[in-house]
Amino acid sequence: MTTGKNVLVIGPGFIGWNIVDRLVSESYNVTGLVRRAAHGQQLKELSRANFIIGDLDDSTTVKNQTIQHDIIFHTATADHLPSVEAILAGISERAKEGKSTIYIHTSGTSVLNDDADGEYEGDKIYHDNKREEIDSVLDDAPHRPIDLTIVRGAKELGDKAKLAIMIPPLIYGYNPKHQRLSIQIPVLTRFALKHGYSGHVGKGLAVESQIHLDDLTRAYIVLLHHMESSSPSEFLKNPYFFCENGHDTSWKAIAEMIGKGLHKAGKIESPEPRTVPKSDYADLWGEYTPAVVGLNSRSRAVRLRALGWEAKEISVGDSFERFELPELLKE
Template sequence: MSTGQKVFIVGPGFIGWNVLDILIEHGYTVTGLVRRDEHAEGIKKSGATAVMGSLDDKELITKQTVEHDIVFHTATADHVPSAVAILDGIKQRASKGLSTIYIHTSGTSVLNDNAQGGQKSDKVYHDEKREEIDSVPDSAPHREIDLTIVKAQKEIGEKAKIAIMIPPLIYGFNPKHKRLTIQIPTLTRFAMKHGFAPYVGTGAPVESNIHVVDLARAYVVLLHDMEHTSPASLLENPYYFCECTGDNEPSWHEIATVIGSGLHQAGIIKDPEPRTVPKDLYGDVFGEYTDAVIGLNSRSRANRLRALGWEPIEKDWKKSYIEDELPEIIKEDCGSFSGYKGSVAS
């Protein structure tokens, strides 16, 4: 079996659009599934073809998968039907003797230790040790869909190459796309509305992080390796972390401190000191998921990607926030902001 150069991206948004740009530069023919006409025009300008639809358009996603050699799912880590639609397309291709490369996006919230803003954890997960990842509960965030993919991977066997990218807290801003990530901008909008930068509990827990452009490069490095590696190695271990921090993960208290300082220096809030967010204001952060999103320990090491030659080269999270994200966020009117309502990638 041979794999061609036609790529289908489900959800070429904050993550996937950056992946799309690199793939176009590398000579791939790319099609992206998008919901809005404005977004369709954007990825067309980047050199891709747009297909209009949603994650619930199962037949469309399956059809597009059948027609493409390589598939990325970068829309969300929690929409099982769209992933199943991709897997159905991969099975149809396999029945015709066609191999497929599929890279799905999960997130390191799967490592959530339920710290709820308590203490920093010493537990670090390494992606070359599959048993560490498999030790997390089946009920962990994102785990249901990861296990669905792993089960299908076993059924399909060596007729496809399937990997699961597990990014941590994502930051960064690409001025060409004008898109912001989720967690840190949400905390900033809360601070602009309420006058203080929030954290959960003591703010001591830590999470690894990655710049979105470094993450996009990692997807393509992984793709190139998958194009030449045996499916057997991926059957043995499909998981890849992607982080830039090593042992220097910031605590949520430190993140809130940088947010408070940045907004204070910009003249947006009077008091730069961060505070514990009271539960009655969780609705203006991440609602019932606030403890899980910004109160967790999630420490990961991207040893497998580094072994492939990938290294992070973009700005660290502090410099990126102050120089790139914050100037964009303070342009917004956050008086009516009422928290983030979608699913969180990491």
């Protein structure tokens, strides 16, 4: 069985839109599943991609679109079970017709959450060439139930499809063409603007690996090309791929970066970060705040580097000062 070049990108937003651009530049026939017609028109005009209007909860649409495409990227969210189940159902239908499918799902390194709540720097580092390390995390860890659904689906499909799970850490970076921002750092910056100080969970000592958007986007394409020329057995054996730039940064250091930038811009009185009281978690991620910006999550992209990928982009601090902070101040 061979896989063609019809690609469906579910959720072409911050990550997915950049994937769309690179795929189009390599002459793939790309369709984005979007919620709003206005976004679809942007994809069509700026990226020369096709689009279809749909919602993640519309399982029929997701399944039918999967059936029509050879390659699927899910970049909308790491935690939506119905859409993943619909994709797997579509892949199964394709398999019955003798059609092979490549599916790359986006998870995240919150799956490595150690419940540190910012109180200490952990020394545990996970390597993606050692599946047993990833399988050691709890089945109810963030993102893990969805990841396990994909693993079970891959086992059922066997050699009729190739499924992989990309697990990025803290993502930073900005694409002026798309004008989309990442999640953690912008949310923490908006919190600081609202409350008058830059905050962190607990002591802010927990650390997480990081990756620039452009480095991550290139990693998806490197992984895709590898999957196109590889046996399904490789991904049945190990579907996991980390993607990081070699730097583990504490959440306190991130808060210091934000505080320094906002203080220099005259937006807060002091650059010194402070602990965010739990009563203010509602302005971050609610009860999930410690699992988003208070965890130790250290990963190593051994497998991507073995494929020739490497991180090349500017640091998180340079990116924040040059791109994210100016955009956030415009708000």
